[in-house]
Structure formats: C-alpha cells, structure tokens
Amino acid sequence: MIIYQANKREFLHHALREDIEDIIAGHYRSATGHGAGSSEVQAWKHSLLEMAKVLQDDEIPADAGIAIEYQLPQSAKRIDFLIAGEDDEARSKLIIVELKQWSTSRRSEKDAIVWARRGGRSGEREGTHPSYQAWSYAAYLQDFNSALQDGAVAVQPCAYLHNHPRDGEIDHPHYREHIARAPLFLARERARLQAFIREHVRHGDRRGALYAIEHGRIRPTKMLADSVAGMLRGKTEFVMIDEQKVVYETVLAVEMQAERRKQVVIVQGGPGTGKSVLAVNLLAALLARHRNARYVSKNAAPRAVYEAKLTGTFTKTRISNLFSGSGAFVDAAPDTYDTLIVDEAHRLNEKSGLYRNMGDNQISEVIRAARCTVFFVDDDQRVTIHDIGHAEELRRHAAACGAEVTELELSSQFRCNGSDGYLAWLDHSLDIRETANQTLDTREYDFRVFDDPKQMHALIELKNQVNNRSRVVAGYCWKWLSKKDPQAWDIELPGFDYRRRWNLDKDGSLWIVTPGSVEQIGCIHTCQGLELDYVGVIIGPDLAYRDGRIVSDATRRAPSDQSVKGLKRLLESSPEDAGKLADSIVKNTYRTLMTRGMKGCYVYCADPALAEYLRSRLSSSRPGGADADDAATAVATACNVLSLRKVSESERASGTPALPVVDLRFAAGAFSDMQVLEDGAVDWVVPPDWIRPQPGMFVAQVVGESMNRRIPNHAWCLFRAAPSGTREGKVVVVQHRDIADPDTGGRYTIKVYSSEKLATDEGNWRHRRIILKPDTDHPGYGPIVLELADDQEHLHVVAEFLMVIPHDAP
Incomplete structure (x- = not known):
C-alpha cells in the first residue's frame, strides 16, 4: 500500500506551493481509516520539504515516479520515500530513501546499531543505523515482491539525514559495510544525493516501476517451520528489521558478558512480533560461536514441528541436543549451558513431570542451569492455571539467582497481515484491555464471522488446498471421546450437521503440518507458538456476550482440559483471584487462537449473541453464507469472487x-x-x-x-x-x-x-x-x-x- 503517489513535477508542486504534510495526512486517513500522529505529520512537513529541495534538479526527470509511505507486505513497517524511473540502459530502478531528522547520534559497539533520539520523551534509544534500515527494507521487499525477484525492477537503498553533520559517529568505519550497501547522505550533502539519484534515474517511470511494486504479485509468506533447517545451517532466511535487529545484537552482546556474571534477558512481544524467528536465529548464531546452547519450550508442538523439519538434515542426537522441554533441567548442574533460549516463556510451570511433582520451579531451574538465559514472553498468552512465566515472575527469580537483567521489547507486527490494528481490536473486543481500536476494517485483515461452522470449515479446507497452511481450532469445551473410541465424534453441533474429532491422538504435536489433518480440530496445545495462513476458530460456550459485556465461564470447559485443573480448589481459598485468573485464561486462549492466522481468521461462535457482537464491530463485514443452500456453494462464492474486490x-x-x-x-x-x-x-x-x-x-x-x-x-x-x-x-x-x-x-x-x-x-x-x-x-x-x-x-x-x-x- 502506497499512501501518496505522484510524479516529480506533481510532488514539487505539493511540497513547494501547498502544505505537503496536510496532503499526506489526508491520503493517510483515506487509506487507513484513522489519522496520523502529530509527530509524524511534523516529520512529513520538514523531511519532505528537504526532499523537494533535492529533487529541484533539472537533470532528475520530471516524470520520475514518487511514492511516500509504502507499507511493506505482511508488516506494519513503511518505507519513507521512493523514487522510480529508468537508468541509462533503460532498466527500471527504484531508489529507497530512509529519512531522518536527527541532528546528533552516538555510535554503538553492536553491529548496525546506533544511539539517537527517536521521537517521544524517552531520550536516546538504541535502534538500527539508517543505512541498515534502508537496506533491510529493500531486502525484505525483495523477499516478497515478484517484480523485484524476476529482475524487472532493481532496488537501490540509501539514507538521508538532512540535519546531521558528518561527525565520525554516524559515519564511523564500524558501519562501513552497511553504508556501502545503502549510501549515507548527511547535512549539506544535497548535491551528493542529487548526483546519486541522477546516476540511477535518468529517465521517468516509463515502465511503471511504482505500479509493479504496488500491484506486483506478493510471494507467499515464509513460515518459520519451513526455514528452520536453513537457519541452523547459517543461511539468512529472514531479514531482521528494526527492533528485531536490536534485540538480536543486544542478546549476543549480553551473552558475551555471562562469563563474569549470570545474565537474564527478558524479551516481551505480542503475537507475530518475531519472537520465535529471533529465538531460532539466536540459536544458530550461538552455535556458530561454538556455544553450548539450546532452544527450550514448555509447549511440545513447536519443538516437534522444528524437529520434524530437521530430520534428514541433522542427526537424531544432534536434534535432541538442540531442542528441549522446560522440565529437563530439574537435576541440571549450575551453568551446564552457555545459553538457554526459552521460547513461549509464559507457559513455564512451577513443577515438572507428568504429575507436576518434580523439581522446585522451572524458571529458577532454567536460570540456574545456564550462564545466560533468554526468555521470550507474552503475558497475554498465559492459557492455563499452571502457567507462571509472566514477566514479573521472571524478574523475581532472576534477582533471586543474582542475575543481571536486561529487558527488551518487540512491537512490530509481522503476522495478521502486519496489522497492529487487528491485535488492538482483538484486545478491545475480548475485553482484555481497552484500546482505541473499537472497529476493524476487514480490508486490513481478513476477519469473518460465520453463522454455520460447516461453512467456515469448508472455507478453511479450500484455503488449505493452496499450501497446507490452514487449520480449524477450537476452545477446549468438548470431551475427547475419540481417545477411547476412534469412531466417536468429539465436537458435534447437530443443528448444522457438523461433526469433527480432536486431533490429539493420531498426529499429536505434528497435527499443524500433517497433510490431511485439516479435517480435524486443533486446540491451544497444538498450535500455540506456531503460525498458519488462515485459521478457523470455533469459540465454545466458555465465552459469551451478555448485557453488553463479554462474559467468560471456565466451568464450561471439558473435564479433560488440564488448563483449568485446580480451579475449584483455588475458588475455595481465594474466589476473587480465582475468578480473575479463570477469566484471563479463557480470553487469552481465544486471543492466542485468533492470532495464529497470518492472512485471515474465520470465527464461529457457539453463542449467537457473541457472533453478532463481533460482527457489529467490523466496518466492512462479509456475510458468513448463512443463506446459502449448501456450504460448498457458499464457500466457493465467498472464497473466490469476494476475494477479488468488486469495481464500481x-x-x-x-x-x-x-x-x-x-x-x-x-x-x-x-x-x-x-x-x-x-x-x-x-x-x-x-x-x-x-x-x-x-x-x-x-x-x-x-x-x-x-x-x-x-x-x-x-x-x-x-x-x-x-x-x-x-x-x-x-x-x-x-x-x-x-x-x-x-x-x-x-x-x-x-x-x-x-x-x-x-x-x-x-x-x-x-x-x-x-x-x-x-x-x-x-x-x-x-x-x-x-x-x-x-x-x-x-x-x-x-x-x-x-x-x-x-x-x-x-
């Protein structure tokens, strides 16, 4: 999505004769449905005027294409400024310009990281060097856009810091590699930037490079599970952007200090912020440094999927030495490992073993077993009564072990179609926290509410035909009858002639990647920590809408659901705390299930009032096909014709x-x-x-x-x-x-x-x-x-x- 697009002549008119920031703000509101922040508007005002001065060069063609604020595919990140045209040999070129208003900065010893004031009131913060940022955006774009992959358009990134003097910090030799890939232009270097643009853009955008970028085919999103083998062999599968790069370099720097003092790193981030991608990248980097490192997860599903993808590439012994459950450190000697990387740390339990009667505390055991422990955590994904790994508890145990604590945060969204707005809407709609996102534009993320679970499941099955990356999951509100009788149905909704079985027996933790398993229903235990293209979610009777409020009822869970086992005892001793915990578990469960889909989430609610409530909060809702004669026809219509936008x-x-x-x-x-x-x-x-x-x-x-x-x-x-x-x-x-x-x-x-x-x-x-x-x-x-x-x-x-x-x- 491009917020503003014009040729050079039109852009100069808007920038020099009108208020360009107001024009961009209007385009932004039209494209996103909400206004831009005042700091962003001011940044447009100053930086775009500087770019107008640069483009006041008669040798830069008047019909060169200009694009402002291009949103990267499947991401919330935006490229500041693009210039499109052709070079001397008539090859289509695209120049990416990362704009900064900084007047000072300070070198960091970390790779591609620099200290600078980055807006807000927090003072100096670490972040990526502008040249690395421009290059990473270009590399990310090339990963997704077919016009760049087939060579139709060549990309050249650069950075322009129009207020920043050349002081030996921002342009220090430490950043030489990144500046070589994306040249850095500083204050009073307008002529250098003009010469750079002229070198790459000698003619206008005659072949429609901007159109190719905006409308070019988007390559299917990489899945971590499919890339893990390459990553562990040292192949760069994912370009780390902004906060991801900061976290990656900071963890590697902290790990170097663990010889003198025990280190704990707490990385907080919501769904789709790249926690698992970073965890595997860090594992690969530490192994390359010959560190004794392991990936740790309480949830068996991610480990099983990664291990399956590594079979045939690594030996079985090697795989078992790389991945571990969180209960494996009960008897581990202190500092056995250099680094333990704990993914989904919110799922850590107090006790280990089948009967939860082993060890002292999984958090303290993991910290004790390694010189450096890295916890990736999302407090809003605690989904059982036994989950204790929230950030405050991690801090407490780190202090008790005498560890030095470093806290980091990931905020950029790389799932749910890159829509931070969807996550905020979901939090507000499920009454997890109040946000400004009271409605969801379904053009931003493909969210649909179905009145018939059969139709929803049929649509997911159709989506799954493309690449086996779509599944249906449900709240654990139905008994697991098929465990003892394979012919029995677990989830039955007679009013819709809908009958399905839980997945937990045949495929176990590999259900999410097993061909044919789309016929079954998954649950929180077999999908948490993993991602899909499309997810269908059956919201059971444990969540309803009554008298204008979202109401949870954990007692509607199936008796075999271990996530609320012990709740009755807690209700007797502390009813208020137990009620809050149970409410949190139910809502967090559905929040987690509803954020597995990178491209879309389809929902059926056992409670019709809840379905109507969710549908009322969509600004561009689509029908669930309730009036169709049969599910196949309804699904085919919804899946195909409605996926192509109608033209008036x-x-x-x-x-x-x-x-x-x-x-x-x-x-x-x-x-x-x-x-x-x-x-x-x-x-x-x-x-x-x-x-x-x-x-x-x-x-x-x-x-x-x-x-x-x-x-x-x-x-x-x-x-x-x-x-x-x-x-x-x-x-x-x-x-x-x-x-x-x-x-x-x-x-x-x-x-x-x-x-x-x-x-x-x-x-x-x-x-x-x-x-x-x-x-x-x-x-x-x-x-x-x-x-x-x-x-x-x-x-x-x-x-x-x-x-x-x-x-x-x-």
Whole structure:
C-alpha cells in the first residue's frame, strides 16, 4: 500500500506551493481509516520539504515516479520515500530513501546499531543505523515482491539525514559495510544525493516501476517451520528489521558478558512480533560461536514441528541436543549451558513431570542451569492455571539467582497481515484491555464471522488446498471421546450437521503440518507458538456476550482440559483471584487462537449473541453464507469472487483495471463479440495483482468434477474469449449442438481439446473428429467425441482456460 503517489513535477508542486504534510495526512486517513500522529505529520512537513529541495534538479526527470509511505507486505513497517524511473540502459530502478531528522547520534559497539533520539520523551534509544534500515527494507521487499525477484525492477537503498553533520559517529568505519550497501547522505550533502539519484534515474517511470511494486504479485509468506533447517545451517532466511535487529545484537552482546556474571534477558512481544524467528536465529548464531546452547519450550508442538523439519538434515542426537522441554533441567548442574533460549516463556510451570511433582520451579531451574538465559514472553498468552512465566515472575527469580537483567521489547507486527490494528481490536473486543481500536476494517485483515461452522470449515479446507497452511481450532469445551473410541465424534453441533474429532491422538504435536489433518480440530496445545495462513476458530460456550459485556465461564470447559485443573480448589481459598485468573485464561486462549492466522481468521461462535457482537464491530463485514443452500456453494462464492474486490461503474469510468465476471451458462457462444461479453457481465472485479487485463479476458465459475485434477469444483477461473492459434492439448470451453454435458447440463463443456484431421483433395485439411477429454479422479466421466465431417459450422471454441484464481488472490 502506497499512501501518496505522484510524479516529480506533481510532488514539487505539493511540497513547494501547498502544505505537503496536510496532503499526506489526508491520503493517510483515506487509506487507513484513522489519522496520523502529530509527530509524524511534523516529520512529513520538514523531511519532505528537504526532499523537494533535492529533487529541484533539472537533470532528475520530471516524470520520475514518487511514492511516500509504502507499507511493506505482511508488516506494519513503511518505507519513507521512493523514487522510480529508468537508468541509462533503460532498466527500471527504484531508489529507497530512509529519512531522518536527527541532528546528533552516538555510535554503538553492536553491529548496525546506533544511539539517537527517536521521537517521544524517552531520550536516546538504541535502534538500527539508517543505512541498515534502508537496506533491510529493500531486502525484505525483495523477499516478497515478484517484480523485484524476476529482475524487472532493481532496488537501490540509501539514507538521508538532512540535519546531521558528518561527525565520525554516524559515519564511523564500524558501519562501513552497511553504508556501502545503502549510501549515507548527511547535512549539506544535497548535491551528493542529487548526483546519486541522477546516476540511477535518468529517465521517468516509463515502465511503471511504482505500479509493479504496488500491484506486483506478493510471494507467499515464509513460515518459520519451513526455514528452520536453513537457519541452523547459517543461511539468512529472514531479514531482521528494526527492533528485531536490536534485540538480536543486544542478546549476543549480553551473552558475551555471562562469563563474569549470570545474565537474564527478558524479551516481551505480542503475537507475530518475531519472537520465535529471533529465538531460532539466536540459536544458530550461538552455535556458530561454538556455544553450548539450546532452544527450550514448555509447549511440545513447536519443538516437534522444528524437529520434524530437521530430520534428514541433522542427526537424531544432534536434534535432541538442540531442542528441549522446560522440565529437563530439574537435576541440571549450575551453568551446564552457555545459553538457554526459552521460547513461549509464559507457559513455564512451577513443577515438572507428568504429575507436576518434580523439581522446585522451572524458571529458577532454567536460570540456574545456564550462564545466560533468554526468555521470550507474552503475558497475554498465559492459557492455563499452571502457567507462571509472566514477566514479573521472571524478574523475581532472576534477582533471586543474582542475575543481571536486561529487558527488551518487540512491537512490530509481522503476522495478521502486519496489522497492529487487528491485535488492538482483538484486545478491545475480548475485553482484555481497552484500546482505541473499537472497529476493524476487514480490508486490513481478513476477519469473518460465520453463522454455520460447516461453512467456515469448508472455507478453511479450500484455503488449505493452496499450501497446507490452514487449520480449524477450537476452545477446549468438548470431551475427547475419540481417545477411547476412534469412531466417536468429539465436537458435534447437530443443528448444522457438523461433526469433527480432536486431533490429539493420531498426529499429536505434528497435527499443524500433517497433510490431511485439516479435517480435524486443533486446540491451544497444538498450535500455540506456531503460525498458519488462515485459521478457523470455533469459540465454545466458555465465552459469551451478555448485557453488553463479554462474559467468560471456565466451568464450561471439558473435564479433560488440564488448563483449568485446580480451579475449584483455588475458588475455595481465594474466589476473587480465582475468578480473575479463570477469566484471563479463557480470553487469552481465544486471543492466542485468533492470532495464529497470518492472512485471515474465520470465527464461529457457539453463542449467537457473541457472533453478532463481533460482527457489529467490523466496518466492512462479509456475510458468513448463512443463506446459502449448501456450504460448498457458499464457500466457493465467498472464497473466490469476494476475494477479488468488486469495481464500481464510477471506478471503471475513471480507468480502474477490471475484468468482467460472467455466467458460462448464459454467455457460452457469444464470446466472439467482445461487446456482448462486456454487456453480459454480472459484475466487474479487480484482477489478481500479477494479471494485466487484456481484451477478451473474463472470470467465470466452473461447476463439476470432470476437470478436478486441474480445476476444483466451484473454482473461479480466468478465461480468454475467442482464442486464436492451436487448441491441441489446451483446456477450452466448447459449444456444440450434440453436447449434453453432465456437469453443466447444457450444450457446452470444459474439457481438454484434441482433434483428428482429414486431408482434402485441395491439399488442405479439415477436422474429422474432435475429442473432448475430462481430467478427473472421479469415475463415470468419459470423453465427448464429436464427429464433424459434415457440420463443423456448429462447433464453437468459446474460450480458453488460463488459470484457477487462487483463493487468497489479492
């Protein structure tokens, strides 16, 4: 998303003749739905005026593209300023400019870190060097955007600190490597920056580099589980940005001090802030330094998934030496390890062992066992009565062990589509804490409330077909009957003919990555600490909406749920504390479940009032498909057509690219006339961002199983009408009077085309027979054979199939 976009000429007019900060603020409000902070507006006012002075250079083309505040994909981070154009060899170039108003800074001994006043009242803080920041944003963008990956656009980052003198601190040789990758321009160096821009942008943005960046196909998000093997072999899988880099370098610096005094590092961060990515990166870095280090987690699911991904790359003994449960340090001698990295530290328990009767305290045991202990913690993900690893308890045990404590925080969101607003909305909506985010724009994050769990689960199953990264989870409010009887159903909602089983038996901790397990229901214990593309959440009767309030009831949990075991005893001794703890556990559980999805979260509520409450807090809600005749049709419609934004008549008139949506039942046979095709459109939609609309392209739904190896039933697909050239071996829409297609019920069909030709006396040829072959794993579908010796004029190849539109096409 680009907040402001123009060419150089237009930007200079706005910056020099109007109040550019007001223009940007207006664009920002329009794009995000809320206003920018006063400090950000002031930063725009001063820094953009300085960039206008830089661009007042006649040799920088007037039609160079300018973009301001570009939000990085799947992140809350934004690039300050971009300049697009072409170099001397007509190659598309994109210059990233990181702008800072600093007038002073101070060198840090850590790699790529510098001390500076970074806004607010906190004085100097450590953060990334502007050159590293610009480079990391460029590297991150290249990881995601296809236009950069295929070489269509080359990126050159730089940093401009227009108030900062050259003082030997910000430009110290310590930062030489980073400044080489992203040149640093300081006060009174406007001419140097102008020369740099001229070197890379000699012509305007004639090929639409900014359009390619804004609309280019977004590469699927990397998953930590898929990258862990490469990371432990020293491969850079994730570019660390801003606070992530600060935490990483600080932990490595603290670890060096552990020889003289025991060290404890507490890193706080919410869902999706990169805690687990940092934990594995740190493990890799420490192993490269030949440190005796381990990754520790109370939750077995992340360990099991990472270990499974390492099988075949590392030996079994090596893997077991890298990963450990939190109860493994009961008898460990002091300082056995150099560093223990504790992920999901909020899940630590007091006692260890199957019956929780071993050891003293897991926090103190872990601290005692290592010279340096790093805790990654989120207090709002404590989901059982036994979880004691909140930040205050970590501090207390660190002090008792005589450890020096360093506290750090991660705030940037790299999950939930990079939407910090979604997390704040969720906290407010679940009554965890009051925030300013009382409504959620579902364009920002794909959140939907369903009235039918069957439809929700069907949509998740469709999403899962793309890459096996979507699952359904639920609050632990149903008994685990299938544990003893594999044929029994655990979660039954008879009103919707919905029956599913818990996952806990067959796949165990690997459920979240096991192919086919999307049919089952996961719980908090098999998904916490892991991530999905899309998550479906069944909110059980332990959470409801009554008299204008969110009400929790932990007694509605299943008797086998260990998370609230001991609650009755606590209620007797301290009813007020027990009530608060139980309320926190229920709400934190659903907060955790509802933040597993990087791209979307779909919800069904056992309490209809809660469903209506959540739906009322959406500013762009979508129907759950309650009125559909069957789940498959509803899901196909919601998943495909609604995933492509509809285009209004006024938008089309103003030039917004759009494709017609047609109904093949009525349109077949009329596609040779483009005007008829357009007039017959039932809707118009924005195409997926990697498709450029061309004459004759249209979107239509394919119904039936005859082509399911290539085209799933009810899939929405891209076609080209009246195709030219050879048809042999292509999937086409064919119309003929002798066709009676079992799927379409009409005189047209969608099949693989092949033909037999007959030579004529004139030395030409004609079709003798057309064979239309299905491509399916369903029995009962045979080829349609058309004998055409005498009536070729009755056959029409209406359209050519191009592709199935992915369920999550942007």
